[in-house]
Amino acid sequence: MRNIHQLKQEICDIGRRIYQKGFAAANDGNISYRISEKEVLCTPTMISKGFMKPEDLCIVDMEGKQISGRRKRTSEIMLHLAIMKARPEIKAVVHCHPPHATAFGIAREPVPQCVLPEVEIFLGDVPITKYAIPGGQEFADTILPFVHKTNVIILANHGTVSFGETVEKAYWWTEVLDAYCRILMLSRSLGRVNYFTEPEARALLDLKTKWGFADPRTEMKNCDICANDVFRASWKESGVAPLAFTPPSAKKEGDGAASAESSPAAPGDGRDSVETLVESITTRVIEALNRGGVEVV
Known part of the structure; x- marks a missing residue:
């Protein structure tokens, strides 16, 4: 087991980063790290993530019962535990409210694919959950249909949750997603969004596989790799529909880059x-x- 004080310091450092990025206003957001099979280190409730100290953090069991800590544990710990139970290899979870990604969750707008190479490799298709009141088990369970196929999820009308083997990597996926959503909005305001051709998109999927990143699109039959096919079946229940961005069917080589139906x-x-x-x-x-x-x- 890693040094507890070092882990607490890492969580505080990431807390400062999400606060400074504007991803967690006031006391928003929460962070956790699984320190053993039965114990999870987590941030407390009602504290700014930008000003936490190691001694502020709590330890809970895998059912959410607080074991130690002078402050009360986060009210959204069940979300973290649901992810860790579903995927035992996951060590860290970061939940916050990055504004651009959260805007997609409020609009229930699927995040377009086949636009930026880094996003294709590190994120892939990003799902949006159905809405549930934060804090309870029903809220935590909204991620279950998606958790095995992605490392970052948009929570409808709420924020995002991302997860990985370290606290920093869990945070990375949120930062990549929010930067991408901001770029999409800026591009759309300029008039259009150009998408990769099918050969370009498939080349990135091949590179992703080569680098050891899994992507559900590589295992799906008749998958339109640029059309959010991975989580499309969940759209009706979640109220998701493309309005601001219209993903094209992946174009064949020679057709030229496809663009969203948007112009001056x-x-x-x-x-x-x-x-x-x-x-x-x-x-x-x-x-x-x-x-x-x-x-x-």
């Missing part, structure tokens, strides 16, 4: 109407001010 505003579309309305209101305000003796230039 054309005359007569919704955005043009909004601009016309704003211009009209501005003109009327200026006219009213001028009538009142206030000259607007």
